[in-house]
Amino acid sequence: MDGMTRTEVDKAEAKDFALGKGPLRPRDAATLILLERRDGEVRVLMGRRHARHAFMPGKFVFPGGRTDPEDGRIPVAQDLHPDEQAKLTSAARIAPARARAIALSAVRETYEEAGLLIGRAASFQTRQAGWLGFAEHNVAPALDGLRYIARAITPPGRVRRFDTRFLAAWRDSVAVELPQGGPTGELEELAWLPLAEARQADIPAITGTVLGELEQRLTEDPLLRPGGPVPFYRMVRNRFVRELL
Template sequence: MEGMTRAELDVAESRDFALGGRPMRPRDAATLIVIERRAGAPFVLMGRRHRRHAFMPGRFVFPGGRTDPTDSRIPVVRPLHPDEEAKLIGSGARASSARARAIALSALRETYEEAGLLIGRKDAFSTKSRHWQGFAEHGIRPSLDGLRYIARAITPPGRVRRFDTRFLAAWRDQVAVELAEGGPTDELEEIVWLPIGEAIEAEVPVITRTVLDDLDKRLATDPELSPGGPVPFYFMRANRFMRVVL
């Protein structure tokens, strides 16, 4: 995607985004890449969005969605690693620990809602938030210390919906409970584990393919995903899609 003009990107993403939206500020969003090694090869969890959806219909994606600022109030077993928190906080007027925590917890919540995976540890947990009742029912307190920040991407202008998405990663052994019936929502179907190479060639959005390629390269040099690693950031500037490393 790096270096593509807005017109080129509009064509590449025409299946995934409704074009022609009014100018709008991107909304915070979070997505989680759950990784498992099989015979030394990394596999990732993906699900196909229903074809009736207006946003990325029929595409394989990672669990994720819009960030809910109230997620920052959810108690956790352990917080984000300091190096990961610092990268998520970043800089700017809206930078804060609470925002970084909300982004990370939103990724966990969405992964439960869409894929039925509860990431955390067995521990007493209760909350008044209706969005976290699944964790309470299964006695799982979320934990953030194993999350790794992989990439960030802002949806280009001219879309009906725009998101400032943080791509986070977690290993499958951080999953405390896997619900056989999947998550309580119908956002994703055909939930599958794919080798990264196959996932890159699957029906995935352009940005997902780009992030998968970044993840594949990072795992080749940093197989354990050390805290504070490089984070590619994709955004549109001066009619060109840019890539910088945070």
């Protein structure tokens, strides 16, 4: 999508986003790309959004959603790696607390949509509704395994706009996997797909772009070490551009 004009981006995303007058300021959001190595290849967890959803209906996506201000008040067993926190805060010029809330929202959404609790087995208490499952299953959320993969701001002219941070984690960061899936039921047909197969699924354009970035990064850094390069996609002077954070 790098270098595409706004008209070209609108056409490419017409099936993904409702076009029309929307908010001028994009809202913070986060999504989590869960990875595992199986049979010599890397697989990614994806799920299909229900057709009744107004936002990206029927598309295969990663678990994720809008950041809740309450997410920043959740205690963690382990905070973000310093290199990852620096990437999240410096380029966007946001406070560490806000970066932490964004990362935690990816963890919460992964529980709510996929039934996967990322953290450590430990006593955990909270009154926040979105985090009660962690308390019930004695899992303290942990952020040290998260890696910042990409950032993308929804172009203007959409009914909904998000400033999305794409984070990744390996499956061994998951402390508990609920067999019935997440409590919200927002995602169906959850599946671990090889990266090449995931790119051929019915996915939003930006998801395909991020998967391509992830494949390249894994080629150069199979372990996904902290502090790696982070591509940033946004509209500048009527053209969708890619920058490195």
